[in-house]
Amino acid sequence: MKPLRLLKPAAGIDGAAASRRSRAVAGLAFILAATVFWVDAFTTIESAIAVLYVIVLLLSAEALTTRGIWLTTAACLLLTLSAYVIGHGLAYDLPALLRLAVSLAALFITRALIFRNDMFRTELLASNAALSDSERRYRSIFEESRVALWERDYSAVRTLLMRLKSSGIVHLKQHMTRHPEVIQDCINLIRTVAANEAARTLFGDLTADLGELPMRRYLTPDDATFIDLLAAIFEEHAHFEGKGHLITSDGQKRLVLISMSFPEDRSAFNRIIVGMVDITAREMTQKALLEAQAELTRASRAATVGALSASLAHELNQPLAALVLNAQTMLRWINRETPDLEAVRRSAERMIRDSQRASDIIHNTRSMLSHELRAPEPVNLPDLIAETKALMEHDLNREGVTFEAHCAQAADTVDAVRIELQQVLINLITNGIQAMSSTDIADRRLLVSTQRRDDGFISICVRDFGPGIGEDVMPKLFAPFFTTKPTGMGMGLSICRSTMEARGGELLARNHQDGGAVFDMLIPTQEAARG
Known part of the structure; x- marks a missing residue:
């Protein structure tokens, strides 16, 4: 020691x-x-x-x-x-x-x-x-809290209520309806011990002696919350929460959320902490929101038509552009001194393929509107990626982007709607090309890879080497009509995510630690989809 x-x-x-x-x-x-x-x-x-x-x-x-x-x-x-x-x-x-x-x-x-x-x-x-x-x-804590806190003495109120209870009164609210003077007696018995700065800010000037501040100065005559509070004390609850209207020192009416806990030691009712949060602005906002919802319902019908038009325009843009390009290529081969019929045939085949893809997009959109989902089919992912690369060949060559694909053998086949997966993949590849075209970088590559995950999904990962996704953009990335492109419509990623989620999958975005953006298309495995 x-x-x-x-x-x-x-x-x-x-x-x-x-x-x-x-x-x-x-x-x-x-x-x-x-x-x-x-x-x-x-x-x-x-x-x-x-x-x-x-x-x-x-x-x-x-x-x-x-x-x-x-x-x-x-x-x-x-x-x-x-x-x-x-x-x-x-x-x-x-x-x-x-x-x-x-x-x-x-x-x-x-x-x-x-x-x-x-x-x-x-x-x-x-x-x-x-x-x-x-x-x-x-x-x-009491003084520095930004929640309005009061320390009040409810001991005399509890004594009065327990006396009423011992006299045989069971339903306090009914008794107070017949004897409203009891409410006034209870109000007069409450004494304020202390109030923090937030309470003074909420209620205004409290320069008077706190012990002399009557509760009736702040209670509205038609407010039922005080009666509920008295009933909670009467029924010996452990705590009380409620919304009530109070009047500030300058006469303004405030809606507040009231919370208080009652001590197990009934002799400690002389120091009850009452917390109040001003929710007047929130309630006014909620009221305005309810009023706006009716207007929004009417506007949503018109917006649906606009969104559908934007969606179709966005989805059809790629196959239609490919059709025009292949038609121009065909004309060049035909107009040569010696027409190259084999090249003309290949262009015609690509035009048929792109026309069919445009038709599939329209059919798929019609199915969604009629709540008729197309049945999934086995889709070979390496073939899908190779076909998508061929469709994007012109854009890749124009921007000088190298396309690399790495497909895991264990993740080669999924049950999905082929046209939907391809449209999502085309969207992501297009975004990656545009992201890299807006920056002066030498290494312009797109990496597309597949892998089987442990959580029942197969992932198609699309990574570019562009500037990545900004922190301010990430939360709004998939929001409809949000775009960072001067001529963009902001529908692509929103449609892509909705398409994936409609089939039980996901579309996730992140930044790679070595630079560039990464998008993960998560598709349920065949076992998970069937189970």
Whole structure:
């Protein structure tokens, strides 16, 4: 045990004064010890004079450390034994031995009591310090909270309500309907103990004495929340929450959310914390929102037509552009001095393929409008990616983009609607090409890979080497009509995500750690789709 001073100097006494007092007490204890020793050893008084060493210990306790008390106790024991030997020698003297035993026992008991008193005092000081610290933290939280907090005394209200309950009243609300004066009595019995800065801001000037602030100043006459609060106290609930109207000091009507907890110790109702949050603006916004919803319903019909038109225009743009390109290519091959019929045939085949793809897009859109989903079919992903690359060949060559595909053998086939997957993939590849075309980078590559995941999905990953997705853009990336392109419609990614989710899949976006954007098309595996 490390040395500590057993008794602290009194408040207000400086260090020098405390030091002088300690030296004086130590000197007095020394004089008393010497006197007791002389009387006990050199006089013929037949009594337990050594018991007076207890006073020496008690005096020393005020000035000495724990180690000092042990040394003082040992010194007193030594003096007691020395005085006995000097006065009685080693001869057997039962009365003297009994007096010696009483003196020694008194010394040991006093030392134990001193240490026990010090332990209790230390615990008391620690408890008081913890209590003071807790009170400071509570006050800091109370005062600095941005929630309006009141500390109110509901003890008199609870006493009144419990008296009504003990008189046989079961339904408090019915009783208050017949006796409205009870409500006023309860309002008058509530006393405000404290209010934080947020409460003062909410309710206005509270310069009056808090204990004199009547609740009726803030309650609206037609508000039922206060009655619900009284019923919660009457029924001995653990807490209460409700919305009520209150009147500020300048006469404004505020809608607030009220929350309060009731203590298990019913005698603690004199310090109830009442929390209030002003939700006036929120309720007004909600009301305006409800009014706007009706208008939105009417506008959504027109918006649906517009969105469908934008969607079709976006989806058909690629196959129609390919048709025009292949038709122009065909004309060039025909107009040559010696027409290349084989090249003309290939262009015609590509035109048929693109026409069929445009037809599939229209058919798929019609199916969605009529809630008739096309049946999934086995789709070979390497073939799909290779076909999509061929469709995008012109755009890739024009922008100088290298296309790389890496297909895992375990992720080569899925059950899906082929045209839907292809349209999503074309969209993502087109976005990647456009992202890289807007930046001055040498490494223009598009990486398309597939893999089987452990969560029941097969992933088609499309990565570009462009600038990536900005943090401000990421939350709105899939929102309809949101675009970062000057001539974009903002429908592509929204349609892509809806298409994937309609089939139980997902479309995710992220930035690659080495640069560029990554889009993951997650398609349920054949086992997951069938299960």
